Amino acid sequence: MESKPQDVLPSTEIIPLALPKGTEKLCELCQKRAYLQCARCRVTFYCDEEHQQSDWIGIHKRICQLLVPIRTPSLFSMQRARRIENLLKTKELIEICRLVAESKLSEGKHEEAVPAAQACLRCSVDVYGPNTVQLVPAYLLLADANMGMGNVALVAELLSQAEWAVLKSPECGYSVHHRLHRSMGCLHTATGHFEAALFHFANDIYFASEEYGLDSTVTRGGYFLMADVFVKKGEPSIVHSLYTEVAETWHSHLAKLLQSHIQILQKNPDMLEPSFDKGQQVEVDKMLRTILEFEQDESQNEPAHVALVAHSLAMLSFLGGDATKALGFGRMALEASQLIPNHDLTEPIRALLQLLSKDPQLTSA
Numbered sequence: 241m242e243s244k245p246q247d248v249l250p251s252t253e254i255i256p257l258a259l260p261k262g263t264e265k266l267c268e269l270c271q272k273r274a275y276l277q278c279a280r281c282r283v284t285f286y287c288d289e290e291h292q293q294s295d296w297i298g299i300h301k302r303i304c305q306l307l308v309p310i311r312t313p314s315l316f317s318m319q320r321a322r323r324i325e326n327l328l329k330t331k332e333l334i335e336i337c338r339l340v341a342e343s344k345l346s347e348g349k350h351e352e353a354v355p356a357a358q359a360c361l362r363c364s365v366d367v368y369g370p371n372t373v374q375l376v377p378a379y380l381l382l383a384d385a386n387m388g389m390g391n392v393a394l395v396a397e398l399l400s401q402a403e404w405a406v407l408k409s410p411e412c413g414y415s416v417h418h419r420l421h422r423s424m425g426c427l428h429t430a431t432g433h434f435e436a437a438l439f440h441f442a443n444d445i446y447f448a449s450e451e452y453g454l455d456s457t458v459t460r461g462g463y464f465l466m467a468d469v470f471v472k473k474g475e476p477s478i479v480h481s482l483y484t485e486v487a488e489t490w491h492s493h494l495a496k497l498l499q500s501h502i503q504i505l506q507k508n509p510d511m512l513e514p515s516f517d518k519g520q521q522v523e524v525d526k527m528l529r530t531i532l533e534f535e536q537d538e539s540q541n542e543p544a545h546v547a548l549v550a551h552s553l554a555m556l557s558f559l560g561g562d563a564t565k566a567l568g569f570g571r572m573a574l575e576a577s578q579l580i581p582n583h584d585l586t587e588p589i590r591a592l593l594q595l596l597s598k599d600p601q602l603t604s605a
Contacts, residue, residue: 255279268295269355280304283311298355299340303333327367334363334378341381346519348526350388357381373409376402376416380423387426395427418447418462425465434469441466460489464527471534480545483531487549490528494555495588501559502595521560528553547576547585554592567596 257265257277265274267287274285276292281304286292310326310333337360344353361378368374379402383395402420406412425440445462452458467482528549535545550573557566570593577583 257285267291268300269358278304281308281311283307294351295355298344298352299337299359300355302340303336303359306333306336330363330367334360334367337363338377338381341385343517343519345381345384345388346517346523348388348522350385353381353385354389357385371401371405371408373405373412373416376405376412376420379405380419383423383427387423387430392427392430395423395430399423399427414447414451418444418451418458421447422462422465425462425469429465429469429472434473437469438466441469455489457489457493460486461527464531479534483534484545486527487531487545487552490524491548491552491555494552494559497559498555498592521556524556525553528556543576543579544583547573547580547583547589550576551585551589551592554589558592558596563596567593570596 255277257275265277265285266272267274268284269291270287272287274287276286276289278284278286278292278300284295284300284304284307286295306329310329337356341353341356341360344350344356357378360381361375364375364378379398383398383402386394386398399420403424406416406420421440421444425437425444428434428437428440441462445459445466448456448459448462463482464486467479467486470476470478470482532546532549532553535542535549550569554566554569554573557563557569570589574586574589574593577586577589
C-alpha cells in the first residue's frame with residue numbers, strides 16, 4: 241500500500257513495549273500480543289511496525305491524543321463525573337472514526353478504512369455493550385472495507401452479526417435496515433447469488449425511500465447496485481431503465497447545486513464552500529462514468545442519455561473544482577445534445593461551457 245510521505249509515522253515514534261513480567265497488551269489491529277507502543281499517546285499497542293503504520297495512516301493520527309484520557313487509569317475513574325466525561329469523549333471518537341472510514345471507503349481506500357472501522361466498532365462496544373443495534377454501523381463499515389479487499393468470508397461473518405443485532409431490535413429505524421440490506425445485496429452479488437442480491441436491493445430501496453424519499457440520491461444508489469446485478473445477468477434493457485432513473489435524479493440534484501453555486505459565486509465568492517467532499521465526489525464520479533460507458537455502447541446509441549450523463553459529470557467536475565475535466569465532459573454533452581433537434585439540455589450545457597470559458601486556468605492554457 242502506497243502512502244504519502246506525510247502519512248508515514250516517524251521511526252522515533254515506534255518504541256519497544258516494556259511491561260512488568262506477567263503483563264500483556266494486545267495489538268490494536270489484530271488483537272495478538274503486542275511488542276510495540278505509540279510513543280505519543282503511550283496507550284495504544286501493536287504486534288509489529290506494519291500494523292502500527294497501518295493504524296497511523298488509517299485513523300490513529302487523528303485520534304492519538306483523544307485516546308489518552310479515555311485509556312489512562314485514574315484514581316477518580318470510578319467517579320460519576322469522570323465516567324460521563326469519558327462516555328462523551330468515546331462517543332466523539334465513534335463519530336470521528338465513522339467519518340474517516342466512510343471517507344476512505346468512498347475514495348476506494350479499503351485497506352486504510354479498516355483501522356478506522358475497527359476503532360469505531362471497539363468504541364461502540366465500550367459505550368453500548370456487545371450485540372446491540374448501535375454496533376451495526378461499525379459492522380457495516382468493516383464489511384464494506386473487507387468486501388473491497390476481497391475478504392468475502394469475513395464479510396459474511398460481519399453481516400451475520402449485524403443482521404442478528406437488527407433482528408433483536410425490531411424498533412431500529414429505516415436507515416439501519418436500508419444499509420444492512422445494501423451490504424447484504426453487495427455480498428450476494430459478489431458471490432454470484434443474484435436472486436438473493438435482488439431481494440436485498442429491493443428491500444434496500446424500500447427502506448431508503450421511507451427514510452430519504454423515493455427520488456433521493458441515497459435511494460437511487462440502490463437502483464444503481466441493482467442494475468449491476470442485471471448487467472451480470474445479461475439483461476441490458478432493465479439495466480438501461482435503472483440507469484436512467486439514477487442519471488435523471490443525479491442530473492436534477494447537480495443542476496440545483498450548480499444554480500446555488502453560481503448565485504453564491506456572483507454575490508459573495510468568499511462564502512463559497514465545496515458542494516462535495518473528496519470521497520463523495522470520487523464515488524459519484526465512478527457511478528456516473530459507469531453509466532456513461534454503458535450509454536456509449538453501440539447497442540444503446542442514445543445521444544439524449546449520453547448528453548444527460550455527460551452534462552452531470554461536467555457539473556460534478558465543475559462543483560469539485562476540476563475545470564479541465566468539466567470542459568471535456570461539457571463538450572461531450574454538447575456534441576451529443578446537438579444530435580437531437582431542439583434538445584432541452586443544449587442551452588444549459590452551453591451556459592456551463594460559457595462559465596468555464598471565464599476560468600483563468602483554462603484561458604491561459
